[in-house]
Amino acid sequence: MNISKRKRLFCVVYEPGNFNVWTKLVEHGRKTGEFDCILWSPYCLPESMRYQDEAISNGSVYIEETTPSGGLADIYSRLSGWLSADFPRLPDDLAAIMDGASTPADPIPSAAALDFLEELSDSDRLSVLREVDIIRRRINFCDDWLARLGVDAVLLAEDNVERDSYAWIAGAKRRQIKSVVVSYGALSEQEAINAYKRSQIHSVDQTQANFIRKWFPHWLAEGDDFRITRIPFHTALAREFTNTAPFNPWLVNAGHADSIIVESQRMRNSYIDAGFSGHSVQSIGHPTQDTLALKFLDRDNLRSRACERYGLDKSLPIAAIAMPPDNTATTTGCYTEYSEVIRAFSEIPNNTLHMNILISPHPNIPNYVREHLAARGYLCINGSASDIIPIADLYIASVSSTIKWAMSCGLPILNYDCYNYNYNDYKQCLQVIEVNSEQLYRDSLELLNIPEKRARLTEIAKAEAQEWGTLDGGATDRLIHLLLG
Template sequence: MTAGSPSGKSILFVINEAGEFVELRRVALAAKQAGYSINFLFASASYVNLRQDRAFCRLNGFNDFFPGRSLRRSHLSRQYASISQDLDNGYAPHSLKNATRPRISKLAMWSALILSSISSPIIRLSSKLNAAANARKERRSNLFQPFNYARNVYNKIRPSLVVFGQEFPGSINSLLTRMCNNDKVPTLIIPFAVGTTKEMVESLSDKPAYDSDQNLLNRTAAKLFPHWVNYYADKKLLRLPGDKIILLEACGLAPEHPWIPNNSKVTRIAVESPEMLRYYQRMQFPASQLSLTGAAYDDILYNARHSETARDKVLRRLRLDNNKPLLVCAWPTDQYGSRNLPMEFPNYKALCNAWAKALAVVHRFTDFNVIIRPHPVTDPELLMEVLRPHRLHHRVTDIDTLELVPACDLFVACVSSTLRWATACGIPAINYDCYDYGYTDFDSAGGLITTNRYSAFVQAIESMTDNKEAYQAARAQQQACAKEWGLQDGDSMKRIITLIGELAPSSTPLTPSTQDNRP
């Protein structure tokens, strides 16, 4: 039984990338209210938001683990922890509590001095030898450390349910799923993003390491394991480099269909929308694995759309006129390092200048207010440098995109999963595919304009902000298909918690309240 869980039911949430945590933390808050003990495992010690996400865990009483953090506490460490509890959370030194200073004889003092002079060179040499040995050991263990650590965390917690944000080949998720299946522990994927095979082939087709004809190991892997092979344009591709494929197959951690996102032997997948349900069905996922629940963010969008004050609150925080329409731009991230194809602009800064120029026209010559929401990884100095000449630097905000989308009248982004939020809310959107991925994920959303050319992007913005008839037509089309992209009844979190309860029943029959669905 895990400490702090009155029902003895413990959930382990596994985080591989930052986007997963944003979605799963909402579920964790609701699951805690429903009586579960919550644990987060960050798959890598180099996880980009480790510090801030661990702080969120501590603030909400969640246990957190990451490779490198010890899972054992010795008798001495427990003794030291007991003493430290009386030291004002680190503000008071122990010497104030232990007021008496011991008397030391001259013999003892000189003995300690002689011992120090003799042992110091030995200790320094030993430290150097240990450092070199540890470096060699670290190089050998880097590949397996996340897997070994995940196994140890699982054995320590013995969870009643393990929850993932996605599944992909080579992740620790595969190992944990296998362990859970062996122990008859249920597993659940709560997807954090739209994932398709198209994304895989686009991101890998221009990288030599994934070309099946690149080297002997790749050719061997393609021959032995043909399910790892896929074809796109004029390329014969592998989902992973050959050496990793062979290793995963040897360890029994390979998926049946490596090119299908979330292909896994998990117990259940919490499907976000009817559109995604149809996608999983086309990819031949078994019906028993799919549960249409909606997503955690659905309820936030629903509450915002059905609140008379939600939009007003956002506009007041932004100090904007409530009578003017609002354009929200999810600023594009720098993906030049992941694309070896010729781009429309020579570098990221040039691309940013082009986006700023297009938005500045809206800001200066239309009734629309413009707000820019940068991605957390965006360089703030570069962004300010780009926006200042266009007088848009004061239009940047850190308000959660999930709050901004239902408050806006037009949403602009670059191949982002956040576009489905706008579609689910019936809000016209522009998807400028400036990295030329060619995704067709949102083709069924009639009021969402997708283009991969800057001139068409500028034309689309001008049309949506200056042509009321075109805007109203796009809005009507978005509203017509909104129900296919989200379950907008305010009960998605309840369905997710109900599903969790079916997989790992809690003795505390609670359901999440509205306030637990906040970002």
């Protein structure tokens, strides 16, 4: 099979949810014959064997760089049949020479970068340059594979300063390959601060704080009892030195991707308000919204089948619950033990609401939690929250990105901020009840038990649904057109 003639998408997989999204593109490419996809993870994810089998069955390939034991995986033999028969795109410096210019192979550090190095101690300077070397080698690795595989576009579900997304984007830019972030996450500077304000590797001493405050203050966050940089001090300086730093390291997707795709105009506005370029952020929808659209159109039929499958009472409304992952170690919220979080999102609503309860555990929740819930008689679905949102009458979550999906389906929402993130994403949304204590949570559940109260919230939610995404089934087609059109 000559697969080099088709367009080729390179989809980076950091988390299980990323694989599910990219699989939609894989299936689209297989059906239309317009392109093929390579799914690539820098890690070894828990269900790697299933991912490999599923990718092969769809005419694709799923690659992981590491083995379950932490060793290096054999990626060469698995990709030998995917190497491009065409000449690779020239890197930008050689392409510039063809155009009559002369540019260095690697970006020259700015004068400011050289100046800040001079102010560092010898040991700090050496640590920074070692990090620079790691960054450059990773970019070279990504560049090399994108060239070998004849990639036409790189897709990421998130450009996170902690991951290697910067390297795939930089490698793509060298080869004049389009890089696109297909995001459904919300923007929050506070999330990273909450997660790392107790981290020793992120903390900086007074001398380091003074240095970073002088040169790159956007990397620093301070409070009464903490002082941290977004990533470790030397790595942050190395990112500045290599011109791979985001403009705001505390926000996701603030790097150098060509385009950022969001689900709705409301999300696009929030990006622009946060300082992103209006040119780079485009509201064309998300592939998951196409799944929501299909299921929402067939809501009555799917709802009836779900009632039969799970033994639900057809006369009762359905409450869909997104069980949050265990973040008790990095937050100062309502609970100190994850078992209490599990109770809050299972036992409490089950004992309070006169409704059918369906629970969608977060992808990062281990299987033993699912087994524990099942043993206690709770109905946990194996798929995504997108499988039950379209058939639900109420959505309960904890500061989850999936809340936007429920809003696009016109559902009233109870957002229990049990980890005390205190984000502003939905504070102005009348269809969302936000609480941050168990007592308020219980009171709100009692309120939502009243059909008239719930109906009023549903009316508001349906009126606002379009603001949070158009469920027209065309998001994937619009994305493909942007990538390959």
